[in-house]
Amino acid sequence: MNADVASAAGREGGGLGRWVAGRLTNLAPLVTLLFLVLVFSLMAPSFATVDNLGNIMRQVSITAIIATGLTFVILTAEIDLSVASIANAVGIVVAYFTLQETYVNIANVPMPGAVAILFALLAAFALGTVNAVGVTIIGIPSFIMTLAMMQIGAGISAMLVRGQIAYAIPDPVRFLGSGMIGPFPSIVVVACLFLLIGHLVLTYTRFGRYVYMVGGNREAAEFSGVNVKLVIAAVMIISAMCCGVAGMLGVAYYGSAQQNEFDDYLLDSIAAVVVGGTSLFGGQGGIPNTILGLLVLGVLNNGLDHIDIDSFLKVLIRGLILLLALVINVYAQRLRNRAA
């Protein structure tokens, strides 16, 4: 009993070191971000401009929408490797149900715009449900299940366009993906809305609490009577729905729907979530972390284009900086756990 008092007293004595250690998972990506901004600003005058800020925001928007759903998944200590593939498939589905120009040689099924969008959302929901069933009811590890889904999504994309490129998409999708809302690109507004809603759900709803608790200790959640499988199924479907929206808007953003269009987004979205400080082991992190991660990634990708280096070297540099950010993340988490 003396021990309790002693340890309680020990806790009172805080200090800056302890405060920093406790928040390092959030501070580390922030420092990384500030560092990158500083370096690029010094190296390229064209970097730190309002125009370029707009560019960065636009460039991370699609990743942001995918990363919102992925944050839910990673918080439960699962993973979704099918995000880019689902986005691609759903983007192609919406084009498939839209009347294409005559020169586009795709045996598609034109529908009214609203129906095409509905079909696309249903497709996203269906793919997410397959993931959910595989992981929760059948019991396939999400890593493997979504790896299979990655192939399935790629297969759907390939079957529907058969190597062709489709251009036409419903107007609402075009507007949200490449239009403007007032002075802002609408895709940026949509991305911000997704992040905001994701944050509100995770922080203020019962479901959000369950997401954290399931990730924090799945067994304890189960012993507390939480329907763990339902929570995991839900996050897999949420992830797929976010990917579906990202896929449709992405097609509008790029102006075309084709195979392998979204391949980069798998790595980018996982990197954004994890670089931001959300733990791959679940239970710690959240949308604010993901936002930080998105900005780190966005600044990095964009900044490297502004400085004058070998374009082939850029890929390597990008990889190395990401690795560094991840190493910092892991150490920050370890320090946080030690700060008792």
Add this chain to the structure above:
Amino acid sequence: MNVGNGTPILEMVGIGKRFGGVTALTGIDFHLRRGEVHGLVGENGAGKSTLMKIIAGVHHGYDGEMRIDGQPVHFRSARDALAAGIGMVHQELSIVPQLSVAENVFLGVQPTNGLGVVSWGRMKREAREHLQLLGIDIDPTRETGTLPIGMQQLIEIGRVLFSGARIVILDEPTSALSPPEVKHLFEVLGRLKAKGTTFVFISHFLEDILEVSDRVTVFRNSRKVATVDAASVDKAWVIEQMIGAGHHELADAMLGEIWLESPKDAPVVFSAKGLTRPRSFADVSFDVKAGEVVGLYGFMGSGQTELARALMGKSRLHGGTVSMDGQEIRLRSTADAKKAGIALVPESRRAMLFAHEPVYKNISISILERISRLLLKPAEERKIAQGHVDALRIRPFLVEPEVRKLSGGNQQKVALARWLTHLPRLLVLSEPTKGMDVGAKDDVVKIVKGLKEKGVAVVVASAEPETVLTMADRILVMRKGQIAQEFADRGVSKDQLLAAA
């Protein structure tokens, strides 16, 4: 039976050890005579295991001095200690279930030929010989994980006993053993002792300690209370030293007969018929009445832990029916069980707590759906949690600290508090007082009494007879997955329980 020729093989002077802000040991003077069996007793958390882990090189940042054969030593690792001839059998099994029996007996020290290739023939032969000395005749090529827990424990003990260590520390070696197995073990200890091996024997089974030891040291609250010749004391004296004066219920439970009395005319709340789960338990039937505490006692691995999990829907039942208030219910998931009014506090803290979350979230997790439909109400969660924290005396009386910063006993209370806001119809407690100090144990006993008065049906599953004896109104003894005997409306002692298990 005193062998002591004067020279201590091991001496410790002024040993102290702290974990963070928690004092685990203070001012311990301790020595071992060559060729003795030295019994260590004390409540969980009294410091026995910590001291032994210092000797075995597991803990190395400590105060004070340790000498072996008069030479000061300071081990940096278990490997150091092993090199100096000190071996320890830890409380938690550390056998590798996927490996064969022979591989486990020789784990890390496989005999090799000149080329460094493992000589399987020799290994199998010697493993078989060693285990035969412990009274088990077994095919050394069998996969260890397929053997009963008691057998696995003996294999682990065998590994250390025959490693050539001069000092062997046995931490709770008999908890999963049946009486004949214990007898064999003691015979082997006697034989090795005669050859000059020194033993430290930690156990909660005081009869065992007094039977096998030459000297006994008692620990209480991180301090050494006494070291005496085992022949000069009896069990009652040891218990009083262990728990201090004034804890009559506990002392009674440990010492004498407890009178069991279950409520006569209370309605049956929960009823289980023919519950079966292969390799865990078979054909288990029992009823629990409102306000009744049913104790499920058995050695480790007798099935009571698995049964507790199955009642919460955590592991699937392969046969049998369960009903609540006469209505048959299905337990496909923990959520099902909770809906039916069943709650479980599992045996391992890791399995029930969210270490990185604050106390209040750990408490509110099981009642969230009652206090919020969509949006959380953190203020209400905190208020409810604070109520429990005060009522259960969960130190440091705050709801914000992360649970991992609390001491073990307080963590266990947090897990219990989870089920006290909206009372379940059936509360299943698995090893509810494991690792608690006497004060915390008393608190848990009081909480359970309070629940009884409110008509909750309680099941207490434990491998510690004292736990069951202090709490239960009726005791079911499990052996090898089946109910072997029922004690109801009669006096029962710890010895009788052990004999029935």
